[in-house]
Amino acid sequence: MTSEQGGSAGRSNQGAGRSNQGGQGNPANQGGVRRRDDAGRERNRGTTRNRTVSAPGxxxxxxxxxxxxxxxxxxxVSSDDAYANLVLPARIRNHHLDRRDAGFATELAYGALRAQGTxxxxxxxxxxxxxxxLDPAILDALRIGVHQLVAMRxxxxxxxxxxxxxxxxxxxxxxxxLINAVLRKVAARDLPEWLTELTxxxxxEVKIASITYSHPEWIVRSLRQALVAHGRDVAEITALLEADNAAPVVNLVALPGIGSLEEAFDxxxxPGPLVIDSALSSGxxxxRLSTVREGTVRVQDVGSQLVARALAGTELKSGRDGVEERWLDMCAGPGGKAALLAALAAEKGAWILANEPTPHRAxxxxxxxxAVPEDTWTVRTGDGRDIGRDHPASFDRILVDAPCTGLGALRRxxxxxWRRQLSDVVELGPLQRELLNSALDAVKPGGVVAYVTCSPHVAETIAVVDDALRRRDDLELLxxxxxxxxxxxxxDLGAGNKNSPVDTNRMTAQLWPHLHQTDAMFLALIRKL
Structure with a gap:
């Protein structure tokens, strides 16, 4: 038994350590024989003992x-329902971590959260x-310890x-x-050995994948169904789950005509390989970038950049050449896609209304x-479901970045x-349909609506679009x-659902983390006739 394992031995060793730290040197017992060696450890009493690297003191x-x-x-995250990506930067600044320690803290926090199920x-x-x-604080400390033991060097x-x-x-x-005792048991096996025992x-196959890749079973099942529905092979599920567990690369976008990436490159x-004016970094x-502080360069996933640019570049058939286009971002908060769309609108001489129902997010x-010229945009605080009624046939291009489960951004x-439930899919469905219907009422004939979700779930993507197409006869899927x-x-991204089993949705597109290194963004482009 090592000195760290024994309760009474640990206490007596700690006391000896304190006396050493108090300037007493190596104490002698009766008879003048030293009880500690030069490293500060108790000498062996006739048996071979395993020693820890550090002296008890x-x-x-x-x-x-x-x-x-x-x-x-x-x-x-566990006690306040906070979001790690919002909490982490502030904690790093508060503790004045340098770049190396910040990277370690990021991997430790994100890794422990991702692999929590396993x-x-x-x-x-x-x-x-x-x-x-267990006390939640103890459980969080244990998760941090396990991640270091089985997944970090x-x-x-x-x-x-x-x-x-x-x-x-x-x-x-x-x-x-308790934590010491439990983590010693964990350390007895490596991760492959643990997974073999657990499975x-x-x-x-769903249960095995759930344990192995640390996703709730309902999400594994939903992603398997989504792969097939969007024209992929279900065998890709392993690569998809692995991509969800990989540390994401930071994506930047320079607002067109406004921002520059030179400082980021320095x-x-x-340079990002998929889209213009983008850049990538490991963190x-x-x-420290002045352009990020000024808002002319923004953190934004490449998938979000692509869907915004796809909408901005889609041809209209409005017969209004030379007339200023009016754009709408129906669910604009917190503003990432709205900023990119506004910059693209400014380049085209268009104007955009950014709508957000929550005042603080507005x-x-x-x-x-x-950072975008103020005559290019206006922010509206209100329910997007009312816009179709209040502003019928008023916009040339509309983005509906609908509230969703976010299953496409699990890596970020x-x-x-661990927070989402299958019931969330059911609860969000009516809202997604109402927002899309409002947008279809608000778009002009010849105009285009982009229905976007950061989720590949069939019920949040194909099913929503399919319902809209069935209910109306004035729509064309692009x-x-x-x-x-x-x-x-x-x-050639290969994101189109050419093999989709749903005939009316073969023209939709789905990006994937394991294929495109983006969030799993879904895009449908619908033109009103």
Whole structure:
């Protein structure tokens, strides 16, 4: 038994360590024989003992700043329903992490959140009670420890020492002993061995994938169905789930005619291969870029950039040549796509109305649009479902970026997979249909509506569009895949659903993380006749 494993031994060692730190040197026992060697460890008493790297008095009792940041992010997510991508940057700044430590904290927080399902299954084998009975703070600390042990290149002794030190500092000495004992059990196997044990005897492919790739079963099942419905092979599910678990690359976009990427390139970003005016990076403090602070360059997934450009580039048949176009972003908050659309509108001499129902998010939209000439845009605070009634046949191009489950952005929002439920799909369906119907009323004859979701779920994509087409006879479905190709640098994204089993939706398009390295954005382009 090592000195860290024994309760009474650990206490006596800690006391000796404190006396050493107090300037007493190596104490002698009666008879003048030293009880500790030069490394500060107790000498063997006739048996061979395994030793920890650190002397007992040197074991960590403070929280490493990077691990503390990751722990604070997990606590905010689990206790306050916070979003990791919003909490993490502030915590990094608060603790003054340098670039290396910020990267470590990011991987630790996001990795622990993504793999929570798998890690909880492992922990269930190592804890003598249901893990739901553990204090939530203890469970979050354990998840951080497991991620270091099985998924990061952190030596086991360092992962144990630092996680226990974190627990001592922010939870207490009692829980730290439990955490130490549990993580030692976890460390006895590597991840492949744990997965073999956890899936032994299972025959259900969905259950196996759920445990192996840390997705709720209902999401695995939904993504399998979505692949087939959008013309893909169900065998791609493994690659898709793996892509969801990969650390995403940061995507930037320079607002057309307004922003420049030169500063980003000087800072190590590389040109994006899929769309013009985009750049990619593995991370870092984006606040150091003045163009990002000014809003002329924005963080935006390439999938979002592509669907916005596809709408802006689609040919109209309005017979209004020379007349200023009127555009609408019906669900504009927090303003990313609205800013790009507004910049594209300014280039075309068009004007855009950005609608957002929530006042505080409407303010975010206005902030996002501030870099675009103010005579190009207006922000409206109101329900998008009312626009079709209040402003019929008034807009040439309309973006309906509908509220959805966000299953297409699980790699960027790792906590979403544990918050969303299948019931959310059912609840969002009526809203998605009402927003699309409102947009179809608000668009002019010859104008185009882009229906977009950051989800490939059949009920949120094909089913919504199919319903609209069945109910009206004044609509024409355009080739969204061709529009995405025209907006891309490659000219051939292969995102069109040419093999879709639903005849009326063969012209829709679906981007995929495992194929395009984008969020799983769905796009349908509908022209009013």
């Amino acid at each position: 040197e074991r960590t009792r403070a929280a490493d700043p990077a691990r503390l940041v990751a722990f604070e992010v997990l606590r905010a 890690y909880d299954a492992i922990l269930s084998r190592c804890v003598d009670r249901p893990i739901t009975e 952190v030596p086991a002794h360092a992962a144990l020492d630092q996680t226990v030190g974190l627990a001592r500092a922010v939870i207490g000495a009692g829980p730290s002993a 032994a005897g299972l025959t259900d 800072a190590g970003f590389t 870092g403090d984006l606040g 303010k975010l939209v206005a902030q996002a649009l501030a 929002r790792p906590e979403s997979r 080739d969204a895949g061709a529009a995405l190709d025209a907006a891309s640098l490659t000219g």
